[in-house]
Amino acid sequence: MNLTLLAEKLNLMVRCSGDGLDREVSGGYVGDLLSDVMANSKTDDLWITCQSHQNIVAVSVLKEHAGIILVLGKEPDKDTLEKASREGIPLLVTELSGFEAAGRIYNLINE
Amino acid sequence: MNRKYEFSFPVEGKNFDDAGKASVEIKRLLKELGIAGDVLRRTAIATYESEVNIISYAWKGTINVRVTDNNISIKIQDSGPGITDIEQAMRQGYSTADDRIREMGFGAGMGLFNIKNCSDGFEISSKVNKGTLLKILINR
Amino acid sequence: MTLREIANLLDAKVLTGEKYLDTEVKTAFSADLMSDVLAFAKPGSIMITGLTNPQIVRIANIVDNSAIIIVRGKTPPDETIRLAEELDIPVLSTRYILFETSGKLYANGIIGCVGKIEGPGSVVPL
Numbered sequence: 001m002n003l004t005l006l007a008e009k010l011n012l013m014v015r016c017s018g019d020g021l022d023r024e025v026s027g028g029y030v031g032d033l034l035s036d037v038m039a040n041s042k043t044d045d046l047w048i049t050c051q052s053h054q055n056i057v058a059v060s061v062l063k064e065h066a067g068i069i070l071v072l073g074k075e076p077d078k079d080t081l082e083k084a085s086r087e088g089i090p091l092l093v094t095e096l097s098g099f100e101a102a103g104r105i106y107n108l109i110n111e
Numbered sequence: 112m113n114r115k116y117e118f119s120f121p122v123e124g125k126n127f128d129d130a131g132k133a134s135v136e137i138k139r140l141l142k143e144l145g146i147a148g149d150v151l152r153r154t155a156i157a158t159y160e161s162e163v164n165i166i167s168y169a170w171k172g173t174i175n176v177r178v179t180d181n182n183i184s185i186k187i188q189d190s191g192p193g194i195t196d197i198e199q200a201m202r203q204g205y206s207t208a209d210d211r212i213r214e215m216g217f218g219a220g221m222g223l224f225n226i227k228n229c230s231d232g233f234e235i236s237s238k239v240n241k242g243t244l245l246k247i248l249i250n251r
Numbered sequence: 252m253t254l255r256e257i258a259n260l261l262d263a264k265v266l267t268g269e270k271y272l273d274t275e276v277k278t279a280f281s282a283d284l285m286s287d288v289l290a291f292a293k294p295g296s297i298m299i300t301g302l303t304n305p306q307i308v309r310i311a312n313i314v315d316n317s318a319i320i321i322v323r324g325k326t327p328p329d330e331t332i333r334l335a336e337e338l339d340i341p342v343l344s345t346r347y348i349l350f351e352t353s354g355k356l357y358a359n360g361i362i363g364c365v366g367k368i369e370g371p372g373s374v375v376p377l
Contacts, residue, residue, distance in 0.1 A: 030349035032283035033214060036301055040323065040348065048350065050287055051219065052204055072287065072365075077204065097291065099281040099299065099353045100363035106354020128330075131309030135338070138313060155313045156289045216285035216302050225290045 001025055001109050003046070003067055003090055010104055012069060012092040016081055019088035025066045025109060030102045034059050041065065048101050054079040060089045067091065071098045116144055116178040122165040124191065127215060130166050133174055134159040144178055146251070153229035154183050154249050160222040161187040161245060167212045168192065169242065182231075183249045190242040197235055201227070252276055252359055254318055254341055257297070260355055261345035263320065267332050268341025276317055278364035281353050285310050292316060296364035299352055303327035308334045308342075316340065322349045 003021040007014060014021065029041035030048045034055055041047060043064040049056060052074045060068055067090035070076060076084065076091055084091040094101055118140060120133035138155040146154070158174055165172035169191030177184045194200045201223050208218025227233045232248030255272040258265055265272065278296040282288050285306060288298055294315035300307055303325050311319050319335070321327060324346035335342045345352055 028350040028354075030281055030353060031301060032216075032219070032287075033301065035214070036283065045350075050282065050284055072291065074204070097280060097363040097365050098349075099279045099357070102281060102350045102353035103357020103361075103363070106350060107358050110354070128305070131306050131313070135309045135312050152294070152314070159289060159310070159313050160286065215304060215306060216283055216288075216300075219284050219286055221284070221286035221290060225286060228290070 003092070006046070006105060006108060007092060009108060010094065010096070010101070012094045014090070014092050015070075015076055016084045016089070016091040018067065018084060018090035021067075021090055023066045023090075025105075027109065028102060028105050029065075030098050038063065046105065048098055048105070050074050050098065052076050052080060054083050056080065057083040057087055057089055057091075061087045065089070069094060069101060071096055071101050114180060117176065119173055119175045122162055122172050122174060122189075124166060124168075124170045124172070124189075126166055127211065130163055130215065131159055132162075134162050137174070137176055141176075141178070141183070146178070146183070150183070150249060150251050154185070157226045157229040157247050157249070158185060158187075160226045161185070161247075163217050164222050165189045165191075167208060167217065172242070180251070182251055184232075185245075185247040185249070187245040187247070188242065189244075193239040193241055193243055194235075194237040195239055197237060201235075252356075252361060254343070256359075257318075257320070257356065257361075258343055260359060261320070261343070261347055261352060263343040263345040266321075266327065266342040266344055267335045268318065268339070271318070271339070271341045274317055274341070277361065279353070279356055279361050280316075280364050281349050283349075288314060288316075291365045293364040297361075299349060299356075301325065301349060303331055305331045305334045307331065308338055308340055311340045312338045318343060320345060320352060322347060322352050 169189035172189030204220040206220035212218035234246040237243040280292040281299040318341040
């Protein structure tokens with residue numbers, strides 16, 4: 001399942017498409033503590049978080065995530081958005097909670 | 112009949128281990144006074160965020176809760192560095208938290224916003240290098 | 252689902268609250284940000300988190316969570332368990348990550364305790 005299709009199915013809003021939304025999402029990681037995400041998420045994970053400050057982009061770049069989804073209607077800071085475009089990280093937002101977003105994405109990926 | 116109850120809890124700055132202790136006790140006392148549902152919940156959430164604020168940013172402070180038949184008024188007074196720009200501090204997502212606070216699950220710039228959201232009345236004043244006074248009113 | 256069914260589904264250890272395992276649960280809230288739990292979690296929902304400090308128990312008490320599920324197989328400090336016993340909050344620990352835990356529960360009918368957020372602070376039920 002790629003990001004374009006996920007965005008369509010879950011009505012996610014794309015704030016920055018980064019290097020493209022056709023990248024395959026193999027799994028997901030829900031986490032709001034950067035140290036945890038740094039240590040435990042995997043390459044190609046879609047990262048689901050409610051943290052909107054710019055440090056999230058650096059973590060995603062390092063871990064080579066497929067993209068970031070901000071939940072609970074949180075919008076990225078201006079710096080976050082700029083950094084995401086510069087670094088090519090797709091950034092999407094949703095009004096769903098982390099549980100709902102993860103629940104639906106998990107079941108779409110594993111269908 | 113007009114009944115009044117009042118209780119105060121001291122909160123020590125940087126005492127992260129005890130964060131939330133006072134608020135759990137406040138919630139228990141309010142429950143004993145017959146306060147329930149949404150009013151209990153909003154009061155407890157507001158005191159919790161305030162308590163975490165004192166621990167995270169101030170040197171020490173007090174949470175004072177006054178209950179009457181009509182409302183609950185909460186006064187949170189701390190001595191500490193104070194807030195330079197209140198408008199900025201109120202903004203959702205703005206935070207000056209360090210890693211210690213973030214690892215605890217706070218410091219995402221939600222605190223004051225959450226408190227305001229729970230209150231029917233909200234007043235904040237601050238003096239730099241003196242401290243911050245927060246007054247919250249919750250109607251019963 | 253009951254907490255017992257959830258524990259089985261997630262192959263979770265019950266760290267405390269054995270006597271509450273027949274409690275029926277319908278909703279959940281996943282987060283490591285406790286401010287979000289305070290702002291959005293609803294009474295009766297389960298809190299799913301990667302944190303283990305005693306604060307998670309105090310927060311669960313404040314928002315009336317029916318249980319806490321700690322993910323990634325973490326073992327909380329004794330103080331967390333002691334406090335959970337005192338405040339009557341069941342604590343489960345699963346080896347799954349937050350994403351998998353949410354996914355498995357969602358597939359079994361548990362829904363998020365908040366639906367969509369519309370505008371700051373206002374919450375629309377599912």
